[in-house]
Amino acid sequence: MVAKPRCTSASAAQPLLDETVHEIPVHAGLGDDPIDHDISPDGRGSRERCAEREDPHATLGGSTMTTFARIDRGEGRAAFARLDGDRLRLLAGAPWERTSETGEEVPLAGARLLAPVTPTKIVCVGRNYRAHAAELGNDVPAEPLLFFKPPSSIVAADETIELPEESSRVDHEAELGVVIGARCRRVSEERALDFIFGYTCVDDVTARDLQKKDGQWTRAKGFDTFCPTGPLLVTGIDPSALAVRCRVNGEIRQDGNTRDMLFSIARLIAYISGVMTLEPGDLIATGTPHGVGPIVAGDVVEVEVEGVGTLRNPVRPRG
Structure with a gap:
């Protein structure tokens, strides 16, 4: 049930512009400078991206099934992570921000999972x-x-x-x-x-x-x-x-x-x-x-x- 690529502009493997933030407050809001409706996260316009689309169900999250979590890091902090088997690989920010992994990982067993989103609405x-x-x-x-x-x-x-x-x-x-x-x-x-x-x-x-x-x-x-x-x-x-x-x-x-x-x-x-x-x-x-x-x-x-x-x-x- 994995979609073929439609638009791969926001792959979770791409780096953040600022990779210095490894953890975020549990109740923190989302990042600044959100992308407007006609420009993709990689800076290209809609016509350029549309030329690549093949599958109508692929999304900004990518065409490969990937699972993310948000975990409690203690002392009022939280971090997003990518699930890799029985390990959680921590991310430098929210996964929709084209964030990179920090290199730190924790076992899934015993991790306290928070709600995986902190929406504005x-x-x-x-x-x-x-x-x-x-x-x-x-x-x-x-x-x-x-x-x-x-x-x-x-x-x-x-x-x-x-x-x-x-x-x-x-x-x-x-x-x-x-x-x-x-x-x-x-x-x-x-x-x-x-x-x-x-x-x-x-x-x-x-x-x-x-x-x-x-x-x-x-x-x-x-x-x-x-x-x-x-x-x-x-x-x-x-x-x-x-x-x-x-x-x-x-x-x-x-x-x-x-x-x-x-x-x-x-x-x-x-x-x-x-x-x-x-x-x-x-x-x-x-x-x-x-x-x-x-x-x-x-x-x-x-x-x-x-x-x-x-x-x-x-x-x-x-x-």
């Missing part, structure tokens, strides 16, 4: 699967239905989903997450996939009763811990037909496939970037298949995306 898509819209009694939208989750809602794999006392019904929603690799604004659908770095797992946890009560979704979607993300970031895969599953305590609750999206990933990026500028590291949650349902204290929720990994989180009341 999380853009989510509602009712992007027909069967999911139907199960909640909603019509399918005529165009992508967008909403936000705050970056403060992100938790990593194995961290706890906390149930707020304001809600009596909190649901799981398994989703494919798309991570942007270069700044994009008003990009065409034909060019949209050029700006993807990679993919991760997302659980769009939702206070369903508050969603219905409030009308707009900010509170229902935005509680702290309501966006488990990770554990890994994967590049070089074709996202057009991936199984998306959710298990609660080992029981399958959701079993969908990205081929059933109403709006393709390319369509979503084109549409979203027509509204707002997407920055490197931004996260798009692409919608959930049918089968959403409640979670309660003591549950363990697993979101599995084919070729990407499995995100596992326990559930408890908010303390």
Whole structure:
């Protein structure tokens, strides 16, 4: 399921302009000088790069399947790393910055994995699967239905989903997450996939009763811990037909496939970037298949995306 080269301008093997930074703060923002929509990270214009494209699913993350993580280095620091077997090879910066390896490595076993992105925003898509819209009694939208989750809602794999006392019904929603690799604004659908770095797992946890009560979704979607993300970031895969599953305590609750999206990933990026500028590291949650349902204290929720990994989180009341 590895894509052929389409645009290889942002290979993780290329060096950073400044290789002196080996670690970054756990909550640091993304780098300065993001790339505009018509220039690639190697400085070439879109026409020059387009001449090289062969496969419509290759992205800024490269054409070879590569897996990245973000790990806790202690004392409030974090580092990105490339997974190589059972070792993590540390990077000088975020992998979408054409960063190089530092030469330092740590074993995967025992490493504390953080969420693999620190986005400026999380853009989510509602009712992007027909069967999911139907199960909640909603019509399918005529165009992508967008909403936000705050970056403060992100938790990593194995961290706890906390149930707020304001809600009596909190649901799981398994989703494919798309991570942007270069700044994009008003990009065409034909060019949209050029700006993807990679993919991760997302659980769009939702206070369903508050969603219905409030009308707009900010509170229902935005509680702290309501966006488990990770554990890994994967590049070089074709996202057009991936199984998306959710298990609660080992029981399958959701079993969908990205081929059933109403709006393709390319369509979503084109549409979203027509509204707002997407920055490197931004996260798009692409919608959930049918089968959403409640979670309660003591549950363990697993979101599995084919070729990407499995995100596992326990559930408890908010303390």
